[in-house]
């Protein structure tokens with residue numbers, strides 16, 4: 001039997017439809033949700049993501065602003081633009097596309113965004129709120145994963161979860177969200193001894209390492225839920241995840257594909273956070 005596939009595009013369409021209704025309701029009272037996106041440099045993948053985010057905003061009836069800077073821009077210019085966006089009441093969300101060029105202090109940039117407009121949930125204040133169990137903005141990728149688990153009715157209470165990857169943008173917030181749902185959470189990383197020992201115990205396995213096809217079917221417990229957060233490009237330019245889908249789908253009970261899985265849900269939850277920020281501005 002092959003695994004049930006969670007279709008991230010279909011779920012995105014459904015959720016974005018609901019968001020569009022809320023956006024229209026806000027617009028009718030004079031507030032159109034607005035996301036400002038800042039892109040520094042010419043990385044082609046980043047340009048594609050930013051284009052997708054902007055298009056998704058407009059389709060959901062939200063406004064988007066886009067500022068693109070050359071890779072060698074003075075950071076002071078970007079800080080000044082963020083300050084301007086922080087002060088602009090018509091802007092509800094601000095996203096600085098990562099990664100930034102090496103001469104940027106990324107942490108300082110993220111801390112300069114007003115926590116009330118930090119729709120990525122990367123500001124230390126929002127990270128702290130999530131750890132304390134009172135999230136203000138949930139980082140978009142782990143938020144999207146939670147929606148996917150919910151839509152597939154994957155039981156969470158008491159489940160053994162193994163997350164492979166410990167990044168600030170996926171692994172760590174993912175662990176906090178699943179812990180809050182009473183999962184038993186293990187975080188593995190590049191220095192973990194005997195990775196397969198851990199992954200084979202997982203009822204829910206989240207792969208967020210950035211290494212193409214590194215999770216193979218033999219590393220998965222039969223019937224497990226496998227969430228693939230990886231976005232890797234092969235030499236031929238094909239997109240593939242951290243999970244070897246062909247072998248994994250024969251073992252897993254539920255699985256997410258790449259493309260068409262977590263990626264579209266990340267953008268959907270960015271829209272959700274922007275809308276949420278705009279709704280809060282009413283109160």
Ligand SMILES: Nc1nc(=O)c2c([nH]1)NC[C@@H]1CN(c3ccc(C(=O)N[C@@H](CCC(=O)O)C(=O)O)cc3)C=[N+]21
Nearest residue numbers: 049096097098099120140231259260261263264266267
């Ligand atoms: N401040 C910031 N916030 C982010 O949320 C952020 C970021 N920086 N930097 C880069 C990563 C990556 N990310 C993706 C979003 C959507 C897809 C997505 O839609 N993927 C499509 C395919 C798109 C394609 O063809 O390349 C899919 O998986 O089906 C992928 C990756 C957001 N990120």
Ligand SMILES: [Mg+2]
Nearest residue numbers: 139140141266
């Ligand atoms: Mg994100």
